[in-house]
Amino acid sequence: MAWKTLDDMDLKGRLVLVRVDINVPVENGVVTDATRIEKIVPTVTDILAKGGKPVLLAHFGRPKGQEVPEMSLRPLVPALTEALGVPVKFAGATIGGEAKTAVSELQEGEVLLLENTRFDPGEEKNDAMFAASLAALGEIYCNDAFSAAHRAHASTEALAKLLPSCAGRLMEAELKALEAALGTPDRPVAAVVGGAKVSTKIDLLSNLVRKVDYLVIGGGMANTFLLAQGHEIGTSLAEREMTDTALDILARAGEAGCEIVLPVDVVAATAFKAQAPHVTVAADACPADHMILDAGPGSVARIAEVFEASKTLIWNGPLGAFEIAPFDAATNAAAAKAAELTEAGALVSVAGGGDTVSALNRADAADRFTYISTAGGAFLEWMEGKTLPGVAALGA
Template identity: 40%
Template sequence: MHNIHYIDQAKLDGSIRVLLRVDFNITLSPHNEIGDDARIRAALPTIEYILQHPQVTLIIMSHLGRPKGKEDRYSMKPVRDRLASLLPPGYSVVLVEDIESAKTALVHQDKTVYLLGNLRFWEGEKTGDPAFAQTLASLGDIYVNDAFGASHRPDASIVGIPKLLPSYAGLLMKKEIEHIDNAVSHPAHPVVAIIGGIKVTTKLALLKKLTDIADTLIVGGGLATVFLKAAGYEVGKSVLVAEEVPLAQEFLVFAKKHNTHLLLPDDVVVGDPADEHTGGAVKLVAEVGASDMILDIGPETQAKMGTVLSDAKTIIWNGPVGYMENLQYRRGTDYLYYAIAQNRQALSIVGGGDTLSAISKKEYLDHITHISTGGGAMLEYIEKGTLPGIEALKDAA
């Protein structure tokens, strides 16, 4: 599998320092409260595996948000507190804010885990600076990448450190690769893929890749608007990049040649995105007027998509199909979620924070085969079959 080694293949004997890159890029409220700790919990199997070796010093690192310099609101303190509450009894988490002087602070103590300050407080992280990678590498003896959701980025902590230390993938990375490979490389048919988003330009290569895999391709959100325009329908004031329409027209022909059914809406919900009370009006796509704005799929489209999903054996889903910022226009996304959850025979993979946050109720998440911690990373992995972070681990152990 990609010619990389995993942490459960490493010798964790003696007093070695393990530098673990995770993806703790969680959403914080204005009061610095954690809304969803799923990404922290997803890394626990790797963390707990390493902690089974009591002589090892575990040093965890992650980025958080998009800070401009060192901003207090992007401190890792809330992450430290939540992680400490999830570790086995008796363990503490020590936050070491200053990475450049961290080496003297990282001494082995029983039942102590170290968490470095936000990697993006240092400019060298995003620029892939070899000097910053060297600074990080000097803190450990071996490196583990368990940050699947960040491995599509060529950051210093992702691609730089494996050039300097024996390097392994974590157990979450292993799980992500196995599940996505199963869905893409040897899928059971029928295969249904649902892709949301806005720009065709950024998704065109992925959509073409999916025609090799999917029997039915469902496009939602702004993507659906572009394809409706390409098919000759009026889309009114809906979000649309006019330059993308010719690309969508080309893809309509491409999908037909590859015998992939591109399922577009028959009816839509139009309305005011700022109106949080009325929920808009349902119109057939042929009835959309010049002053209308498409914000969700309609009930007939929901039913048609639901039928396709109920017969699927493999389902890949990334991105909401409606205007998720307004609860009134999440009904289509919720319907697809319930349809996927009700199909207990299918292998289902759902990816991306936007997808999960667009779902109003989470009680059926355990009916999904695999919930990926990566949105962009999952899509890039499907498209290219690898990621920069995975490539960096090859032959690095």
């Protein structure tokens, strides 16, 4: 799908409504992790450099259409000012008189942050009147919030259809990386999908078996597949009611020519705790009083072979209980292998969603992947093959 970027827009002297994701953690009125704020710097800086006047639209928390003082965006102004290095003004409203006045007074070289979009019930309802009120504040719309692109909200979807629209630098990078990974990838393509439950990732697995050449399944999900194949899994986490679904996915993968890679050996313990006494056994030989907490070294070796045979990798979810040693070993080793191949130019690696970023950071591998998406739900829905309203609207 074609979409415009900031390079396609004439921004000189124009008011640019920029949808950003700055839903950052705040404690006692102070931002404790400014990562998401730092991610928007390239977009805002480019708009300023082109002579545009950035007006930031953002949500914070889940106020459900009510004005909740502790969910105001006002405390973010100091962190934004520090990150952007320019004056950041704040308006205590998203639309209406106060917002209009603040926009009219915005000078070149300044940035304006409007109040939490979700304070208005029209935001999450994708209300046309609310979107029109937002559109009246600017001349160009720029969406830099891929992480909110799976929501059909007024500031992510309806607004994009009312003004000349483009993707910001973060959105642009995300879309290019995702297109390279699953749109028109270099083959063979491998996917790693981990996590606890098959039930939450049925759509994901069903889509991937039609799109990838290898599908590595890890975490608690792998236990459900092993159980479906008739293997004893002791006291392991599994969804016993999902075994028929697992068998169906295995069958569909076979029809599509996708090889599903399950553990051939596992690391099991009697307790879920750090440094618990553990054994490494074949995947079909878990002791009755043990739980599977990680893939074994034989499994890691097979995964490494898959990575070496592939040209593109998509990763979502850990291979084991990555939060506690030694059950982080498989995730760490596989991540290191993917990073090594990426650095060597042999693999395009894209990862994202939930625990994935934490797991790869713990493995010291995230910085060596081609692209790491910080988007949770949007990344997963993209992997599921779903249309993201906020992205589709940019091509309208």
